[in-house]
Amino acid sequence: MPDSSARHALVIGAGLAGAATCAALARRGWRLTLLDAATGPAQGASALPVGMLSPHVTRAPTPMSRLSALGVAATLDELQRRVPQGHGWRTCEVDNLGHHPGRWPAAMVRPAALVKAWLDESAQLGLLECRWQANVHKLLRQSGLWQALDTHGECLAQAPVVVVASAYGSHALLTGASSLVDGDALPLRPVKGQMSLGELHEAPWAARPQRDDGVFVPCYEDAGLAPQWPTRLWAMGSTYERGENSTHLSASAHERNAIGLESLCAPAAAALREAQAQGSLLGWAQVRCASQDRLPLVGAVPDGKTLEERMVQAGPRRGRMSLAETPRHDGLFMLSALGSRGIALAPWCASRLAATMEGEPTPDEQADLLRAIDPARFASKRARR
Numbered sequence: 001m002p003d004s005s006a007r008h009a010l011v012i013g014a015g016l017a018g019a020a021t022c023a024a025l026a027r028r029g030w031r032l033t034l035l036d037a038a039t040g041p042a043q044g045a046s047a048l049p050v051g052m053l054s055p056h057v058t059r060a061p062t063p064m065s066r067l068s069a070l071g072v073a074a075t076l077d078e079l080q081r082r083v084p085q086g087h088g089w090r091t092c093e094v095d096n097l098g099h100h101p102g103r104w105p106a107a108m109v110r111p112a113a114l115v116k117a118w119l120d121e122s123a124q125l126g127l128l129e130c131r132w133q134a135n136v137h138k139l140l141r142q143s144g145l146w147q148a149l150d151t152h153g154e155c156l157a158q159a160p161v162v163v164v165a166s167a168y169g170s171h172a173l174l175t176g177a178s179s180l181v182d183g184d185a186l187p188l189r190p191v192k193g194q195m196s197l198g199e200l201h202e203a204p205w206a207a208r209p210q211r212d213d214g215v216f217v218p219c220y221e222d223a224g225l226a227p228q229w230p231t232r233l234w235a236m237g238s239t240y241e242r243g244e245n246s247t248h249l250s251a252s253a254h255e256r257n258a259i260g261l262e263s264l265c266a267p268a269a270a271a272l273r274e275a276q277a278q279g280s281l282l283g284w285a286q287v288r289c290a291s292q293d294r295l296p297l298v299g300a301v302p303d304g305k306t307l308e309e310r311m312v313q314a315g316p317r318r319g320r321m322s323l324a325e326t327p328r329h330d331g332l333f334m335l336s337a338l339g340s341r342g343i344a345l346a347p348w349c350a351s352r353l354a355a356t357m358e359g360e361p362t363p364d365e366q367a368d369l370l371r372a373i374d375p376a377r378f379a380s381k382r383a384r385r
């Protein structure tokens, strides 16, 4: 366990990943400096007006179905303890209509409410300082401290430890000016998503959320929704546009949502198209961050330069390099690539990350899962080729 002077971390990114990390570390007594390029918390993908917390059901267990089962339980516990129902979330059931059909317990969640609860908790412990409009361009390690530099090379903040939780921004930060990891060793992709939504004036078109290729939320009421949204709304989403890194709304994405909605609830699809024709349809688009294998990246960041040197030294006779042998940067961690499942994955991943940062042993039954989400998995595979 690091001594108290070393228990100060910069956390870069104030969405679900960064805020969950702050709460997990503050509970262990860490001092935190949270930096985000935006003017306040939850302004990236975590600004989602309403999303689903529901299990990822598969016939046989997969790393994602196991992660999602652990994650759903962890998030539900956080919601129940820290956010009053009706002010950021509501329990419900969801009908799975496509693969693995069935009805599952679920919750409709506005992620910004969780982000706020976690940051408030860390601030109440007197352990959090937030820096907004702090766009971190480069990370530099100097005399045992990590410095977060802006585009002019000015130091925004420094600490012995950094957690990069900046979603797709993590890629530019770690592989760009900082040159800490090779691009190939950190295969992150942007995936744009657009949700269609509208004010609900009448009775909902369905009794509960319906899921197939997308999810239809027939009615969500939340006293804390941002002023641009109605307090009682329906929503359908979301598109999955691989490689797209923009947040503009498009009519074609609304139409894709309408097509998805036809098989879930035909009257709602007709209402979506009518609202579009009348100009009353609302939309929200943001960018998810997904890894090549769709699993998150949680843990110590691999050290690209040292790895390259070891590969050159070993030459063509080099043997296998296990994950445990893959070199890492001292004090540099990440929690990123939450894809379409940030609500379910953020708190469980953040609490595992905090345990790893404090050198706690991994429970045996989770060891393979933690290897599956280790940020060095791609670097270690490349080293074996």
Ligand SMILES: Cc1cc2nc3c(=O)[nH]c(=O)nc-3n(C[C@H](O)[C@H](O)[C@H](O)COP(=O)(O)OP(=O)(O)OC[C@H]3O[C@@H](n4cnc5c(N)ncnc54)[C@H](O)[C@@H]3O)c2cc1C
Pocket (backbone or CB within 6 Å): 012, 013, 014, 015, 016, 017, 018, 035, 036, 037, 038, 042, 043, 044, 045, 046, 047, 048, 050, 051, 052, 053, 111, 134, 135, 136, 137, 165, 166, 167, 168, 169, 170, 173, 192, 193, 194, 195, 237, 238, 239, 284, 285, 286, 287, 288, 336, 337, 338, 339, 340, 341, 342, 343, 344, 345
């Ligand atoms: C349309 C849509 C629908 C979705 N539906 C669901 C759903 O139903 N259920 C679900 O679980 N998930 C859903 N998601 C996914 C979920 O929103 C994300 O997984 C989650 O919000 C990601 O959280 P994050 O903290 O990793 O990223 P973000 O919330 O995007 O936060 C990243 C932060 O990093 C900051 N940043 C980036 N680069 C830098 C830098 N260089 N310096 C400083 N700050 C930086 C950004 O400003 C941003 O605030 C959906 C996403 C979309 C787009």
